[in-house]
Amino acid sequence: MAIESINGCIGCEECIKSCPTDVIRLDPKTKKAVITFPEDCQICHLCRLYCPVDAITLTPEKTIPVIVSWG
Template identity: 85%
Template sequence: MAIKSINGCIGCEECIKSCPTDVLRLNPESKKAEILYPEDCQICHLCRMYCPVDAITISPEKTIPVIVSWG
């Protein structure tokens, strides 16, 4: 699993909107994001980068460095 945890979620849904593979969904009861499809995670870090409260942790054993194009 790439996304390790979501702690401190405020329910803004930014991570859900940013995920290209629909790994995260909003829990209708808690109104917070939850990891439903961890096997589909592409480790793109978009959920982590868009989270305004830094609530998402990516597993270190699965992470790849964020690559930024300079050209």
């Protein structure tokens, strides 16, 4: 599992919209993001990068630095 937790979620859905593998879904009861398919996470960091409140924590072994291509 790559995403360890989503704490402090404000329900903005930015992580859900940014996830290319549909790992995160909106809980209809709480109206907050939940990790639905952790085994499908590709560790792209998009959910973490787009979260406006820094609510997403990745497991320590998956927190590789993000490489940005400037070319």
